[in-house]
Amino acid sequence: MDAGFESGQAYGKSLRTVKSCVGSTWCRFGVQDSVAMAIRLELRYRGLRSPHKLKMGVSGCARECAEARGKDVGVIATADGWNLYVGGNGGSTPAHAQLLAKDLDDETLIRYIDRYFMYYIRTADRLQRTARWQEELDGGIRHVEDVVVHDSLGIAADLEAAMAKHVDTYVDEWAETLRDPDRLRRFRSFVNAPGQVDDSITLVPDERGQMRPATAEEKRSRLIATTIPVRSAGPAAGEPTESRV
Ligand code: SF4
Structure with missing residues (x-):
């Protein structure tokens, strides 16, 4: 904590990590700054409680060094913006994330991820990863696209507001606990x-x-x-x- 590192995200049913490649800053193939985008995503979604752990990845070009398609939400840079993939995971039953939308600007990308995460959080079973949730959804990825991109259920504003509330109220719970004598005493x-x-x-x-x-x-x-x-x-x-x- 003293060095600025936060704890707890590594084992919560929440955002674990946002992996990135070195991106356009350090790699000759990079077409977007994947490091900056990964940091932005991590700061936005850290601490987000969800049915299961969430992992994200951002690659600076189609070579995919960050293995973004093996993540719940994967972002891959294109010459025109970002491709957004959803529903991937590694582990014992790996799944490649599926393409949800192409060539997005930064703000649209974030808006779609807000909606996607909140829709998943509100409708998935406990301990159900995004890949299994998408498989069981009637219509699969096309249904997700209808809801997230085309707002077919008319809930996009609601989903975005829910995520905005999360972002606005985030605190590092572990740092708070270390500062609070009453909470700290629970760990005797x-x-x-x-x-x-x-x-x-x-x-x-x-x-x-x-x-x-x-x-x-x-x-x-x-x-x-x-x-x-x-x-x-x-x-x-x-x-x-x-x-x-
Ligand atoms: S994904 Fe592309 S930009 Fe990122 S490190 Fe690999 S080759 Fe470079």
């Missing part, structure tokens, strides 16, 4: 015994110098015991500010 091992250390949690520094949970064998060997600082915002009397684990 024992609520009814705040001064007690949880001996079942043992951490060891691994080969990269980072902490990780000890294996059962390491715990049994009792050769390891390390102390890590525990963030504390104004503990009550008797609560530790450091925990030996």
Whole structure:
């Protein structure tokens, strides 16, 4: 947090990441600035709660180094703007994202992504990725196109307003928690015994110098015991500010 990095997006059912290639700034093939667009998308959709994780990609040309078509929303630069692909994923059942609209300017691209994400969020089942949602929709990608591009249901303004509210009210919840003593106290091992250390949690520094949970064998060997600082915002009397684990 102190270095400006936000946490939590890596594991939430929300936007995970926006991958980009180096784009026109650093690549001779690039026809658009994919890095700038990826940053803009990440700042817009970070923290967006959804039925499942969301991944995005932006490639600076058709060579597709960012693998945007393997993402829930993929953006690929063209000489005239951006092509927008939707409904891709990797994992055990990969799916290529499908073309939703071509040669979009920046603002139209963002507007369509706003509508797409909000329509998905409001209609998909819990834990249903965009690819499976599109497969099960009556009409598939053409239905999505009707709703997102042609506003066939007359809900585009509503979807855009919902996304605008998300953007306007976004806060980094993890940073907020670290600043809030009441919320921070929820992360004690024992609520009814705040001064007690949880001996079942043992951490060891691994080969990269980072902490990780000890294996059962390491715990049994009792050769390891390390102390890590525990963030504390104004503990009550008797609560530790450091925990030996
Ligand atoms: S996708 Fe195109 S612009 Fe981006 S790094 Fe690859 S070749 Fe370069």
